[in-house]
Amino acid sequence: MKTVFITGGTTGIGMELAKLYANKGWKVGVCGRDKLKFEASFQVGRDNVTFYQVDVANRDEIKKAIADFSKSIGLDLLIANAGIGYAYKTKVPDFEWSYRIVHVNLLGVMYAFEAALDVMIPRSKGQLVAMSSIAGYNGLPGVSAYSATKAAVQKYCESLHLDLKQFNIDVTTICPGFVDTPLTQANDHMMPFMVKAPKAASLIARAIEKKKMIYAFPFFFSMIVRIMGMLPRTWYRALMSFKAINYSKD
Ligand SMILES: NC(=O)c1ccc[n+]([C@@H]2O[C@H](COP(=O)([O-])OP(=O)(O)OC[C@H]3O[C@@H](n4cnc5c(N)ncnc54)[C@H](OP(=O)(O)O)[C@@H]3O)[C@@H](O)[C@H]2O)c1
Numbered sequence: 001m002k003t004v005f006i007t008g009g010t011t012g013i014g015m016e017l018a019k020l021y022a023n024k025g026w027k028v029g030v031c032g033r034d035k036l037k038f039e040a041s042f043q044v045g046r047d048n049v050t051f052y053q054v055d056v057a058n059r060d061e062i063k064k065a066i067a068d069f070s071k072s073i074g075l076d077l078l079i080a081n082a083g084i085g086y087a088y089k090t091k092v093p094d095f096e097w098s099y100r101i102v103h104v105n106l107l108g109v110m111y112a113f114e115a116a117l118d119v120m121i122p123r124s125k126g127q128l129v130a131m132s133s134i135a136g137y138n139g140l141p142g143v144s145a146y147s148a149t150k151a152a153v154q155k156y157c158e159s160l161h162l163d164l165k166q167f168n169i170d171v172t173t174i175c176p177g178f179v180d181t182p183l184t185q186a187n188d189h190m191m192p193f194m195v196k197a198p199k200a201a202s203l204i205a206r207a208i209e210k211k212k213m214i215y216a217f218p219f220f221f222s223m224i225v226r227i228m229g230m231l232p233r234t235w236y237r238a239l240m241s242f243k244a245i246n247y248s249k250d
Pocket residue numbers: 007008009010011012013014031032033034035037054055056057081082083084085104131132133134175176177178179180181182183184
């Protein structure tokens with residue numbers, strides 16, 4: 001039986017991925033800070049999903065949870081999905097919240113990968129997946145730390161993809177556009193090409209199965225964003241001065 005540990009698997013994309021893998025007969029471990037979210041999302045004891053109450057920004061906690069899961073259940077696949085963003089996008093950043101975003105979205109991925117590699121390198125097999133975002137392709141206004149962490153996750157995974165080949169370990173980066181989850185339900189702006197969370201999970205699972213190095217979706221929206229990433233930066237800045245696509249407030 002295959003095994004997967006998903007950080008931030010109690011709501012949104014992580015929860016849908018956990019359900020998808022559990023329905024395929026995998027043994028699934030999920031973590032989150034709030035046990036009530038887990039109990040609201042899963043039929044405890046029946047869903048083949050084990051919960052770990054963990055803050056991914058706490059290196060010892062996440063390392064212990066992944067080590068416990070792999071020892072008692074196994075670890076074929078690790079999905080570092082937990083992440084936070086900005087509901088209110090302001091021109092002057094909230095620095096306290098920005099530092100928290102770095103701890104959760106970047107260090108949280110690194111801590112989870114560190115714990116998984118402790119198990120995967122000696123076995124010379126496994127797959128690491130991290131949740132980036134299409135917000136990582138460009139410096140988006142109003143979400144500076146979010147864009148920065150998601151760009152960093154892309155490059156971190158690209159490096160590891162090269163380094164870990166020799167250990168037979170695959171690394172996949174996922175870059176979703178807007179997905180309908182509690183994270184985006186807090187947004188008060190337009191979210192073009194929004195995808196439902198179960199659909200997002202099935203696209204992500206297919207990319208993971210194909211061991212893609214990087215997978216961005218939905219296709220058309222991700223193409224627009226990637227083309228914006230290739231523009232001369234003066235053109236990009238001019239484009240982002242249009243209010244309709246710049247959600248940053250005074
Ligand atoms: N939704 C989108 O449009 C979208 C687009 C691009 C990328 N993404 C990325 O996809 C990932 C999942 O997002 P989502 O939309 O599914 O968000 P979500 O519905 O808010 O779910 C986030 C999950 O992460 C957990 N989490 C948050 N902070 C945590 C922490 N410090 N330690 C452990 N668990 C934590 C949450 O549980 P607790 O709160 O109980 O801890 C929850 O299970 C994130 O990395 C996000 O940046 C989302």
